[in-house]
Amino acid sequence: MVTINAPKPEARQERIEARLTAEQKEIIARAAALEGMSTSSFVVQRAVASATETLERHELLRLSASDSRRIADALLDPPEPTPDLVAAIARYRTATSR
Amino acid sequence: MAVEYSLEFSILEAGDDLSGFSCRNAVFTRYLTERAGQDLRRRAASVVLMRRSGEAAVIGYYTISAFGIALADLNPTMQKRLPRYPVVPSVLIGRLAVDERYEGKGLGRILLVDALERAARLDVAVWGVVVDAIDEAAARFYQKFGFIGVASDPNRLVLPLQTYLKARESR
Numbered sequence: 001m002v003t004i005n006a007p008k009p010e011a012r013q014e015r016i017e018a019r020l021t022a023e024q025k026e027i028i029a030r031a032a033a034l035e036g037m038s039t040s041s042f043v044v045q046r047a048v049a050s051a052t053e054t055l056e057r058h059e060l061l062r063l064s065a066s067d068s069r070r071i072a073d074a075l076l077d078p079p080e081p082t083p084d085l086v087a088a089i090a091r092y093r094t095a096t097s098r
Numbered sequence: 099m100a101v102e103y104s105l106e107f108s109i110l111e112a113g114d115d116l117s118g119f120s121c122r123n124a125v126f127t128r129y130l131t132e133r134a135g136q137d138l139r140r141r142a143a144s145v146v147l148m149r150r151s152g153e154a155a156v157i158g159y160y161t162i163s164a165f166g167i168a169l170a171d172l173n174p175t176m177q178k179r180l181p182r183y184p185v186v187p188s189v190l191i192g193r194l195a196v197d198e199r200y201e202g203k204g205l206g207r208i209l210l211v212d213a214l215e216r217a218a219r220l221d222v223a224v225w226g227v228v229v230d231a232i233d234e235a236a237a238r239f240y241q242k243f244g245f246i247g248v249a250s251d252p253n254r255l256v257l258p259l260q261t262y263l264k265a266r267e268s269r
Contacts, residue, residue: 058142058163058192060185061228061256065171067248071256072169072176074246075186075225078258081265084207084242089265091204092211095105 103150105205107212110138110145110159119156119197123232126195130159137161143192146216148209158196158209162216165190167226167256181223188226188256189217210243214262227257 020028025039032042056062063071110116116134121127134145148158166185177183191213196205217224229245231237231253241247245255 058190060166060168061188061248061251061254062168063170063248064250067250068169068172069176071167071226071246071248072172072180074256075258075260076176076179078260078264079244081261081268082242082244085244085262085265086268088204088207088211088243092208092215095103095208096107096212097104 105208106149106151108147108149110134110147112138114147114156115154116147116156119159120199121195122198122201123195125232126193129193130156130195134159134161143190146209146212148205148212156197157200158194158205160194160209160213161190161192162213163190163192165226165228167228181225186225187223188228189220189224191227191229193230206239207243210240214257214259215266217259218263218266224259227259227262229255229257231255 028043029039032039035042037045112135116130119127119130121130130145137143138145143161143163145159145161147156149156165188167188169180169184169186172180172183180186191210194206194209194213196209214227217227229240231240237247237253237255240255240257243257244261245257247255
């Protein structure tokens with residue numbers, strides 16, 4: 001019989017240290033307790049979630065369904081340029097002699 | 099208001115002297131003087147510098163990077179008309195700033211046009227240009243040029259690149 005071992009969760013070997021106020025620590029400890037987690041697990045879980053979101057924001061704009069329709073309409077049927085945009089291009093050409 | 103001198107744009111390279119740049123918003127000053135070099139090495143974003151022709155001092159800059167607009171729940175007809183679904187290839191202009199000694203001369207809009215022009219000249223198909231607006235005044239600035247605000251992310255606005263291409267043709 002072939003047995004397949006479940007992959008071991010990656011060992012938590014790294015440490016991170018951060019200074020914070022007693023008040024901040026208390027808030028985190030209370031929130032962690034409400035979620036039934038240790039303070040350490042809570043901090044790591046939330047920090048990783050927030051970091052992942054930040055990284056994604058640098059690569060992606062995630063739109064809701066209604067924004068998606070508006071923006072897709074604009075991409076497929078581009079609005080006429082505003083007079084300010086046309087004027088800015090003329091200024092740009094003068095300033096860069098293009 | 100008119101710009102009475104000619105301007106030059108170049109991509110930030112190692113060795114460019116950025117120390118003299120000073121912007122009213124300290125975040126934009128610090129980015130250029132302290133972090134832009136790192137982004138350059140990590141290839142996270144290109145930084146484009148603006149100078150008066152023949153001068154060394156940087157008087158404005160913007161960042162530009164590959165980006166995507168992630169759409170959701172569009173009907174199949176619309177999905178098929180788009181070049182790619184759900185992520186539409188785009189560029190992000192993450193920061194755009196003018197040196198405080200050069201404010202009020204309309205240089206922000208000239209930086210913006212250079213960014214749009216650069217997006218238009220890319221060899222990869224770009225459909226959308228997305229900007230990060232730091233505050234409401236910045237958002238209003240971009241709206242004047244046709245950028246569309248989105249409720250999904252109030253600090254970001256979108257311009258179809260085709261709108262810029264139309265503007266470029268109309269003289």
